[in-house]
Structures are given as C-alpha cells and as structure tokens.
Amino acid sequence: MTVAVVLATDPIADLPYGTGPEAPTLLHRLLGQLASLNVPDIRIVARPETATLLRKNPETVGPVAPTVIESESAVEDLRAIARTAREAARPVLLVPGGTVANDELLIRLSGRQRDLATAVTETTTGGEDADPAVRLGGGRVMSAESGFHRVTAPNAVFRGPLRVAPARRITLARVAERLAALLETPGALPDAVPRTSGVPALLLVGLVRAGVRVSALGAAPLVCRQVHDAEEARAARSAVEAVDEDKVRLSAAVKSNDGFFTTYAVSTYSRYIAKLAAKLRLTPNMVTSLSMAIAVGAAFAFAAGTRTGMVVGAVLYYFAFVFDCVDGQLARYTRRFSTFGAWLDATFDRAKEYAVFAGLAVGSTAAAAGGSVDGGDVWTLAVLAMAVQTCRHMIDFSFGARGRPPAAPLPVTPLTSPGDGLPPAGAVAARRGGPIGLLKRLLAKTGSGPAYWAKKMIVFPIGERFAVVSVTTAFWNARVTFLVLLAWGSVAAAYTLSGRMLRSVTR
Incomplete structure (x- = not known):
C-alpha cells in the first residue's frame, strides 16, 4: 500500500485534459489514475485558492476522498512532505499535479518494491528538455539538478514522479526539513541553474546527496511529461493515447537478458501464448504444472527406445521449455507473483531435466541392438550429467545467496554546494589499471553482437540445455546427448566457477 502526495501547487494542474466542458483537469485525471491503483491514502498539497475549491467540491476529486493540505510556499510544501513521511509506515509516492503519464508507468513505479527509492527518468541527447537534468550510471541516479544544483555530465532528465520505500522515509523527512530550512535562509542555497525545477527535483537532489540509492525507472516507451501550458497538455495527451499499453506490458513480460535459443526460438511467439x-x-502455477506434465510425457517417449519415440520426445521437450518460459511471462503480464510459484518453477526445472535423463537412459537400454537409437548402457553418463548440473546450480545459488555487493558510495556533497563532486564521464574507467581493470574493460566490450551471445551461451543456460537434448535425441541417441551435455556442462561449470571466484576476491 502507498501514500501518494500530489503537488497541485502550480496552476498548470488545473489545465483540461482533453476538450469540451466535461474534460477533467490534469489534477483530476491524475487522482483518478491513483485511485485505480488502489492507493488508499492520497494527499493533495495545494495553494490556498485551490485547496478551498477542493474542499468545497470533495466529490470531484476522485473516489478515494483525498486529504487536502493547504500550503503557501515551497517551504511549506517540503514540511508537509516531511510530516507525511514521518507519519506514514508505507511507501511515499510524490507526483506533481501537472503530470501526464500512462497508467502502465504509474503501475510500474508503484510496484518497485525492492528499490529504496525510484525516480522516473528518460535519456536525452540534448539540453533542450525543460525538465531537470540527471546523471545516470549503473541503473541509479548519481546526480540530479535543481534550481540550486548542477549536474556533471548529465545524460537524462527527471520526469517528476518519485517513490521512496518505508526504509528511507525518515531520510526523506530529514531531507525535506533540511531543504525547507535552507530555503528560509537567504543566500543559503546558491543560484546555480537559471530555471525553476520544483520541489520533487530538490528532494531528488537531497536523497542522492544523502547517499540513498535512487533507482532510475525509464519512461520510454511509455509517456511521462510535466506540462507547462495548454499546448503541451494537448501534445502530452496525444502521446499518451498513441501508446498501446497492453502491447508494452506484453513486450515487457519477456526477459531482456535471456539466452540465444530462448530469445530467438521461443520468445518470438511465447508472449502470445501468455496472453x-x-x-x-x-x-x-497452472502453466508451470503443464510444463512439467509435458516434460514427463517426453521422458516416457524417450523411454520407448524407438526413433519415433525420440522424435516425439524431442518435440515434447521443446514445448515443455516453451511453457516454462510462458509461466514467467504470464506472471509478469498479469502481475501475479508468489513465493510458492517461484519455488515451484525452480523445483520443476530440475525435475524436468532429471526425469528426461532417466527416460533417455531407460530408452537407450530398451532400444533394439545396433539401431540408430541404441546407445548402450548410459546410466553412468546420466548420473554424471545430473551431478554436473547439480554442482553447477549449487555454485550459482550459493553465490547468489551472498546477495549483491553494496553499490559504490557517491561523494558526500552538502546541499549548499552547487556542484555534485562527480568526475567527468569516463574518468573512473580511465583510472582502472592492472589485470583486473583490463579484464573488466574487455568484458565491457562484450555488451552486444556475437561476443555478447557467446558470453551468454558459454554458461549453458536452460534454453541451450533443452535445445541440446531436443536436437541430439531427434537425430542421434542418448549417448550423444549425454556426451554433449557433459562436455558443454563441464566448460560452463569451469567458466562459472572461475568467474564467481574472481568476483569474490575482488569485492
């Protein structure tokens, strides 16, 4: 559950979203969007005139009946936010009243449960954008601009919405109180940027300079804009309505970092099965169970020890993997996640592989002597393949259990300093030396093209394992299948282990 603070302190929020007398204002549209997200606590910070109108017409502000907080200045805005952050035991979502955004974007922002703080950003190539500049690196906001603070080497802009998790709400309150005190003190904050960027930008600067890891949520291909006049409001509405949100959500359901086989032989169409x-x-969970059932069918087909059984098993095993992808895509598309579902998926992944290994060993023994399916007694190879996979997954899961190392801390820069203390872009990479620095630079160059896919495939991901089994069983026999699995699996285990050890000793 979330506490939403809508900053309706600018007359822009009263602009109409659409045409005609029945068109809602930008503020009322935003309130309706928040209500549709089941946000139980919405607070509107507004200037006295707007606050009076909202109190007189409570039925027009949406079905959630938000609380109206009267404020006469940015100082009071900040103190109202500080009080809200101290009182709330839930995430705090800050949204300017002039925000025009797709529903899907607000859903993604409110669903970032693992982030300590999240800011909606968008990459930019020029300085013509009116929104505050930010510098992004490693998926986080490294520096942010306000009317008093500059950014070294900016590469994106801040679109306005900001979400802070309960673990950092007290930090948010302290930052807001500190900024309010500085704004009240003449000359305490230098005039560094010749434009006004608003309270959200000030709070983003304060959070970043307080050491809070603020994750960057990219707006594209969705729309999130802060409008400044009626023309921009019309343009923003057109941009929002031009986006097929269902298509965007369906595309986002497909993992962007899957292996080569999964990306090109499954994900090109599996999203439509998910839909x-x-x-x-x-x-x-139903789809996960269906995938397991298909894999068991493949194991029985392999156990028949015939060429027809091997081909049928190969086809079934391929579709077992297709539905193994579909279950995750369906979960992301419908936003139906559960701890049990994650456990069931991981458990069935291993069970599917081991069931098929057993089926192949049985079929090889049962095959007619001298036939193309006859691979002899391959039980030893089957057990070795299971052992290699078990060790491989033990390496992965034990390393993952350590958790990610903390992100490199940003320079501690006071709010009274106009600069952010960051080096120019590329300066950090240029200072890396020695074998470790050379290795990291070489790995950084494998971010695309054939080298990228080679790096993805060498670890023998699940898609490639299913593909190896399907192809080798359809054309050869179980002995060939297990020999390929053992050879590739051993290389993958050595590569993975060496990588894990290298990362462990250098952290």
Whole structure:
C-alpha cells in the first residue's frame, strides 16, 4: 500500500485534459489514475485558492476522498512532505499535479518494491528538455539538478514522479526539513541553474546527496511529461493515447537478458501464448504444472527406445521449455507473483531435466541392438550429467545467496554546494589499471553482437540445455546427448566457477 502526495501547487494542474466542458483537469485525471491503483491514502498539497475549491467540491476529486493540505510556499510544501513521511509506515509516492503519464508507468513505479527509492527518468541527447537534468550510471541516479544544483555530465532528465520505500522515509523527512530550512535562509542555497525545477527535483537532489540509492525507472516507451501550458497538455495527451499499453506490458513480460535459443526460438511467439493463457484465466502455477506434465510425457517417449519415440520426445521437450518460459511471462503480464510459484518453477526445472535423463537412459537400454537409437548402457553418463548440473546450480545459488555487493558510495556533497563532486564521464574507467581493470574493460566490450551471445551461451543456460537434448535425441541417441551435455556442462561449470571466484576476491 502507498501514500501518494500530489503537488497541485502550480496552476498548470488545473489545465483540461482533453476538450469540451466535461474534460477533467490534469489534477483530476491524475487522482483518478491513483485511485485505480488502489492507493488508499492520497494527499493533495495545494495553494490556498485551490485547496478551498477542493474542499468545497470533495466529490470531484476522485473516489478515494483525498486529504487536502493547504500550503503557501515551497517551504511549506517540503514540511508537509516531511510530516507525511514521518507519519506514514508505507511507501511515499510524490507526483506533481501537472503530470501526464500512462497508467502502465504509474503501475510500474508503484510496484518497485525492492528499490529504496525510484525516480522516473528518460535519456536525452540534448539540453533542450525543460525538465531537470540527471546523471545516470549503473541503473541509479548519481546526480540530479535543481534550481540550486548542477549536474556533471548529465545524460537524462527527471520526469517528476518519485517513490521512496518505508526504509528511507525518515531520510526523506530529514531531507525535506533540511531543504525547507535552507530555503528560509537567504543566500543559503546558491543560484546555480537559471530555471525553476520544483520541489520533487530538490528532494531528488537531497536523497542522492544523502547517499540513498535512487533507482532510475525509464519512461520510454511509455509517456511521462510535466506540462507547462495548454499546448503541451494537448501534445502530452496525444502521446499518451498513441501508446498501446497492453502491447508494452506484453513486450515487457519477456526477459531482456535471456539466452540465444530462448530469445530467438521461443520468445518470438511465447508472449502470445501468455496472453492467451491470461484470457483463459490460467494462473502461472497452472502453466508451470503443464510444463512439467509435458516434460514427463517426453521422458516416457524417450523411454520407448524407438526413433519415433525420440522424435516425439524431442518435440515434447521443446514445448515443455516453451511453457516454462510462458509461466514467467504470464506472471509478469498479469502481475501475479508468489513465493510458492517461484519455488515451484525452480523445483520443476530440475525435475524436468532429471526425469528426461532417466527416460533417455531407460530408452537407450530398451532400444533394439545396433539401431540408430541404441546407445548402450548410459546410466553412468546420466548420473554424471545430473551431478554436473547439480554442482553447477549449487555454485550459482550459493553465490547468489551472498546477495549483491553494496553499490559504490557517491561523494558526500552538502546541499549548499552547487556542484555534485562527480568526475567527468569516463574518468573512473580511465583510472582502472592492472589485470583486473583490463579484464573488466574487455568484458565491457562484450555488451552486444556475437561476443555478447557467446558470453551468454558459454554458461549453458536452460534454453541451450533443452535445445541440446531436443536436437541430439531427434537425430542421434542418448549417448550423444549425454556426451554433449557433459562436455558443454563441464566448460560452463569451469567458466562459472572461475568467474564467481574472481568476483569474490575482488569485492
């Protein structure tokens, strides 16, 4: 659950969203969007005139009946935010009243449960954008601009919405109180940027300079804009309505960092199966169970020890993997996640592989002597393949259990300083030396093209493992399948282990 603070302190929030006398204002549209997200506590910070109108017409502000907080200045805005942050035990969502955004973007922002703080940003190539500049690095906001603070080497802009998790709400309150005190003191904050960027930008600067890791949520391909006049409001509405939000959500359901086989042989169409499953009201756990059932069918087909059984098993095993992808895509598309579902998916992934290994060993023994399916007694190879996979997953999960190392701390820069204390872009990378620095630079160059896919495939991800089994069983026999699995699996285990050790000793 979330506490939303809508800053309706600018007359821009009263601009109409659309045409005609029935068109809602930007503020009322935003309130309706928040209400549709089931935000239980909405607070509107408004100037006295607007606050009076909102109190006189409570039925027009949306079905959630928000609390109206009267404020006469940015100082009072900040103190109202500080009080809200101290009182609330839930995430705090700050949204300017002139925000025009897709529903899907606000849903993504409110759903960032793991982030300590999240800011909506958008990359930019020039300085023509009116929104405050920011510098992004490693998926986080490293520096932010306000009317009093500059950014070294900016590469994006801040679109206005900001979410702070309960673990950092006291920090948010302290930052807001500190900024309010500085604004009240003449000359305490230098005039560094010749434009006004508003309270959200000030709070973003304060959070970043307080050492809070603020994750960057990219707006594209969705729309999030702060409008400044009626023309911009019309343009923003056109941009919002031009986006097919369902298509964007469906595309986002597909992982962007999958392996080569999954990306090109499954994900090109599996998203549409996920959408069909959603229409049929199937749950992700149902699809996971279906995937397991198909894999068991493949194991029985392999156990027949015939060429027909091997081909049928190969086809079934491929579709077992397709539905293994669909369950996660369905979960992301419908936003139906559960701890049990994650456990079930991981458990069935191993069970599917081991069931098929057993089926292949049985089929190889049962095959007609001298036939193309006859691979002899391959039980030893099957057990070795299981052992290699078990060790490989043990390496992965034990390393993951350590958690990610803390992000490199940003320079501690006081709010009274106009600069952010960051080096120019590329300066940090240029200072890295020695073998470790050379290795990191070489790995950084494998971010695209054939080298990228080679790096993804060498670790023998699940898609490639399923592909190896399907292809080798369809054309050869179980002995060939296990020999390829063992050879590639051993290389992958050595590569993974060396990488884990290198990362462990250099952290």
